[in-house]
Structures are given as C-alpha cells and as structure tokens.
Amino acid sequence: MIAIPPQQRITSTIRLGTVYLIESRNKGYDSQAYHMFVVLNRTPLTDSKIIMCWITTDQTLMANAHNRNFAERFIILTNSDYDQLTTRSVINCHTYEERSLDEIISKFQQGKLHIKKEMSPEIVKEIRDKLRSSHTLEQRIERILF
Numbered sequence: 001m002i003a004i005p006p007q008q009r010i011t012s013t014i015r016l017g018t019v020y021l022i023e024s025r026n027k028g029y030d031s032q033a034y035h036m037f038v039v040l041n042r043t044p045l046t047d048s049k050i051i052m053c054w055i056t057t058d059q060t061l062m063a064n065a066h067n068r069n070f071a072e073r074f075i076i077l078t079n080s081d082y083d084q085l086t087t088r089s090v091i092n093c094h095t096y097e098e099r100s101l102d103e104i105i106s107k108f109q110q111g112k113l114h115i116k117k118e119m120s121p122e123i124v125k126e127i128r129d130k131l132r133s134s135h136t137l138e139q140r141i142e143r144i145l146f
Helices: 006-013 060-065 101-109 119-130 140-145
Strands: 019-025 034-037 050-056 076-077 089-092 095-100 113-116
Touching: 006 101, 019 060, 019 095, 019 101, 034 095, 050 140, 060 089, 076 119, 095 101, 101 113
Parallel strands: none
Antiparallel strands: 019 034, 019 113, 034 050, 050 089, 050 095, 076 089
C-alpha cells in the first residue's frame, strides 16, 4: 500500500460537497466532540478560506427546523439523504464556519479530521441557496462562495 502524504490527500479530495468529520470544541461546553462539516466553496484550493456548514443532531436546532417561522433556515437530513448519517440531523444554513486549508491539513495530520463520502450536489445546492439568502452572510464570504 502506498502512503499518500496528508497534504496531498486533502488537496486531491477537497471540493464543493466534501464532508469532513472534525474534532472540535463543543460551543458552550468544555469538551471535544466530532462534528460533520460540508465544504461550500466552488474552488476551495484557491479560495482564501474554506467555508463550511455544520451537520448536527442538536435537539434545539431540530425543533427550530420544524418551526415554520424558522424552516427556511434549515435542511433536515436522514440516512436516506446522506448515508453517512446514523441519526436524523439538521443543517442551519444561516450559520457557517471559516477554516484555512492549512488548518484542515493540520487537523488531518493530527488524526482530528476524517474524510467522509461527498454530499449530493442537490443537497449542496440547497445549502448554498439558503446560505446566500441569509441575512447573516457577510459580503466577503459571499464573494468567496458566489
């Protein structure tokens, strides 16, 4: 088996719709956990930042996703939508994270990032469309994504 260097593994696989399982600190808690993130950049290798949305099973966000006043912000996913999920999950399309390519490569080298199966183009388009219509999207991020 040929060993592929971490930088090459990331740079050869990162694209629109790539999903990473990343160890990160839980917001509001003093603990680490793994969370799935989907890459939203069309050209992540040349963009200044990698923009990703978080896939979560958080029950509060799940309840908000079912509230018709907030429904336009969320996408609910099941295993039939994305077979890497083990439980019903949600994406808040008005919230995103920025990471550098170097940070992603470093997390991979440390064993704190795992490459998952790509998300379908249809779901990625829906995420991008909802993010684009969001009042929380900064202009500098919009320039990167669109």
